Amino acid sequence: MSPKHxxxxxxxxxxxxxxxxxxxxxxxxxxxxxxxxxxxSASSFGxxxxxxxxxxxxxxxxxxxxxxxxxxxxxxFFALSLVAKARTPQRRRCYTKPLYVYGPIAGLAMLAALFLxxxxxxxxxxxxxxxxxxxxxxxxxxxxxxxxxxxTTVASxxxxxxxxxxxxxxxxxxxxxxxxxxxxxxxxxxxxxVPLVKSMVRERKTPxxxxxxxxxxxxxxxxxxxxxxxxxxxxxxNIFSASGFSASGHHIIWQAGLMELVLIVAALRAWWIxxxxxxxxxxxxxxxxxxxxxxxxxxxLIVMVTL
Numbered sequence: 001m002s003p004k005h006x007x008x009x010x011x012x013x014x015x016x017x018x019x020x021x022x023x024x025x026x027x028x029x030x031x032x033x034x035x036x037x038x039x040x041s042a043s044s045f046g047x048x049x050x051x052x053x054x055x056x057x058x059x060x061x062x063x064x065x066x067x068x069x070x071x072x073x074x075x076x077f078f079a080l081s082l083v084a085k086a087r088t089p090q091r092r093r094c095y096t097k098p099l100y101v102y103g104p105i106a107g108l109a110m111l112a113a114l115f116l117x118x119x120x121x122x123x124x125x126x127x128x129x130x131x132x133x134x135x136x137x138x139x140x141x142x143x144x145x146x147x148x149x150x151x152t153t154v155a156s157x158x159x160x161x162x163x164x165x166x167x168x169x170x171x172x173x174x175x176x177x178x179x180x181x182x183x184x185x186x187x188x189x190x191x192x193x194v195p196l197v198k199s200m201v202r203e204r205k206t207p208x209x210x211x212x213x214x215x216x217x218x219x220x221x222x223x224x225x226x227x228x229x230x231x232x233x234x235x236x237x238n239i240f241s242a243s244g245f246s247a248s249g250h251h252i253i254w255q256a257g258l259m260e261l262v263l264i265v266a267a268l269r270a271w272w273i274x275x276x277x278x279x280x281x282x283x284x285x286x287x288x289x290x291x292x293x294x295x296x297x298x299x300x301l302i303v304m305v306t307l
Contacts, residue, residue, distance in 0.1 A: 009079040009095040016193060016289060019296050020156045021074055024186050025067060027303035028160045028179075032063050032167040062116040062166040069109035070159060074152075076102035077134065081143040113166070122172045123162055130155045144202070149194035157187035160303065177231060178252055182303040184227050185259040188220040189266060189299050193292065196270050200283050210274045217267035224263055228256045255306040262299055269295075 007013050012021070036059070079098035086092035114120055130151045137148035164179035165172065195213035203209040232253075269291070277283045 007082070009082050009098045011075065012078045016197060016285075016292075017074075017078070017152075019289070019292070020153055020190050020193075021071065023190075023296050023300045024156045024159045024303075025070065025163075027182070027186070027300040028163045028307060029063065029067065030304050031307035032163055035167055036060055056169075058116050059167055059169050062113050062120070062169075063163055065109045065113040065116065066120075066159070066163055066166055069106050069113060070156075072102045072109065073106035076106055077131075077138075077152075080135075081138045084138050085141070085143065117166055117169060119171060120162070120166065123158070126158055127155060130158075146194055146198070150191045153190035153194065154187045157183050157190065160186065160307070164307065176307075178306050181227070181231065181252070181256060181259070182306050185224060185263070186299060186303065188224050189263060189295075192217045192220050192263075192266050192270065196273070197285060197288060199270075199274055200277065200288055201285050204277075213274075214267065214270050217263070217270040221260065221263040221267050225260055228260065231256075252306050255302060258302045259299075259306075262295060262302065266295060 012018060039056075076099055079095055079102065082095040083092055083099070086095055133151040134148045134155075137143060137145045137151075142148060160183045161175050161179040165175050168174075168176075195209070195216045199210045199213040273283055273288065273291075
């Protein structure tokens, strides 16, 4: 049986999902590749497959396997969401096929990453509850709920500290503050896109949902500002330490300011789009996605220069 309405279980059909999948991955992988290239030019890149702190082929392979696990894992999750919604055995069988392809690939890639850097197992404490929420919502007929959407966006943002840890083959406690700041920024930004789209599509007739979306965005901007202030305070208190906000001597106050600016602009567009819709403009999910591209690109570029 052919997929319904042109939907194929082999790839996500939501443009927003692709942005959420790709942007954090690209934003952290580009600096990682730059780091590996610099290490190679210093003749330290291909020295050994050791687990030392210096970058090597082990670190590069780990980053590669993490990306494979992430993308194929999400493809598997998307197919699983279609299986959960399928109303006939024939359609369920059609949607199940990708699980037998994507599942093993994602699983083997994850095991390979853990074999290369066993310390990465700590991330199970973060991804397990997020994926549990997403799967729970999916199997209860709510694959596009707020909880599921935010869980998957936070999981995508976690790629930043995960790949940073793998790139430098460091411990969890030694992950650079820049990676954590970038994670918080991406998690808050992409989480905000969930209520925005809902306020214009599925929940557009729900009283008060637009106001909720605006308040959610404002709360994200305020929360990020609080995080920046906390890190600045830590830097001030550790002014004689090398482990403060300016990790490795790289001050990122202006990058944090740009991140805050993106969140403020996102909050303004959360008000502006519904406002213009109420005054006659037509906003489809596709049009919202097109207007979101500049913010997504800006967010990814800011994270790149931060890392």
